[in-house]
Amino acid sequence: xxxKTVIITVINKAYVEPYNGEYPSMFDLFLEGFWEGESTRxxxxxxxxxxxxxxxxxxxxxxxxxxxxxxxxxxxxxxxxIYMSEEFIKMMWRRTRFLMEVLKLGYNFIFTDTDxxxxxxxxxxxxxxxxxxxxxSTDRFNGDSFSYSNSINTGFYYVRSNRKTITLFEIWYAMRxxxxxxxxxxxxxxxxxxxxxxxxxxxxxxxxTLYFGGFCSDNKDVKLVMTVHANxxxxxxxxxxxxxxxxxxxxxxxxxxxxxGENSFKWSKHISCNNSWHVL
Numbered sequence: 001x002x003x004k005t006v007i008i009t010v011i012n013k014a015y016v017e018p019y020n021g022e023y024p025s026m027f028d029l030f031l032e033g034f035w036e037g038e039s040t041r042x043x044x045x046x047x048x049x050x051x052x053x054x055x056x057x058x059x060x061x062x063x064x065x066x067x068x069x070x071x072x073x074x075x076x077x078x079x080x081x082i083y084m085s086e087e088f089i090k091m092m093w094r095r096t097r098f099l100m101e102v103l104k105l106g107y108n109f110i111f112t113d114t115d116x117x118x119x120x121x122x123x124x125x126x127x128x129x130x131x132x133x134x135x136x137s138t139d140r141f142n143g144d145s146f147s148y149s150n151s152i153n154t155g156f157y158y159v160r161s162n163r164k165t166i167t168l169f170e171i172w173y174a175m176r177x178x179x180x181x182x183x184x185x186x187x188x189x190x191x192x193x194x195x196x197x198x199x200x201x202x203x204x205x206x207x208x209t210l211y212f213g214g215f216c217s218d219n220k221d222v223k224l225v226m227t228v229h230a231n232x233x234x235x236x237x238x239x240x241x242x243x244x245x246x247x248x249x250x251x252x253x254x255x256x257x258x259x260x261g262e263n264s265f266k267w268s269k270h271i272s273c274n275n276s277w278h279v280l
Contacts, residue, residue, distance in 0.1 A: 001046045005108040010050045010095050015114050016059040019237045026114055026236055029243045033117040040118050092184040093176045100169035103161045113155035115230040115239045117246050122226045125211055126158050134159045134204045139216040141209040148192055150206040154185040155229050164200045215270045222253050222265045233273035241272035
């Protein structure tokens, strides 16, 4: 896109193959969001899909997308990685390393998890000013876009390539050696609490869940929503089930099947994701 900006997502076999043989897959739903969203179809031209195994890469190529096969020496990333498992944490750090290399090549990017539904074009709302280095989503928004007490979520963020952000990623990635059992998101949150932004003169903005929502904190106004993230959810099976409901809700809204009135629209309850925390 303009000024060397790209959209990046990372997939593996578990995300492109249907769970228990039942379509759609997580990747199918992700792409369907771009199709059903407002002013989002054109964004697929700027999407780079990073595949960490051969099955995911072949499925991406079949879709005629921009695909990159990331070869790793960090283990097998093909299957489902349960939240906070050792394999999950390894995969998150490998992702961080790849994104650091993208910044070093001079590209700005939005990173998006594949369980984020793009319902409107977020570039219409994201601040493109060079004054902001990093804009990041939150699980719960405290009302202040510049408050470091917001709980960040690295499943969706927009970062500009410059010396400050590259240094941030270098520090962040190096911290993995002293952060056993911590996912990369928690390590970044710790760095921010310790003032790394002040050391680097980093300018950050925390995104309001009114626009960039998720299952942790439902968007309150469907007329404003940009993205919906299946966060606060443990398994792919549960994410797929509840994201299917998000698409149904969104289509119902677009087609006008919502009663008149300010508070007539309600998102479906995230039953599968809520129940996923009780599955051993």
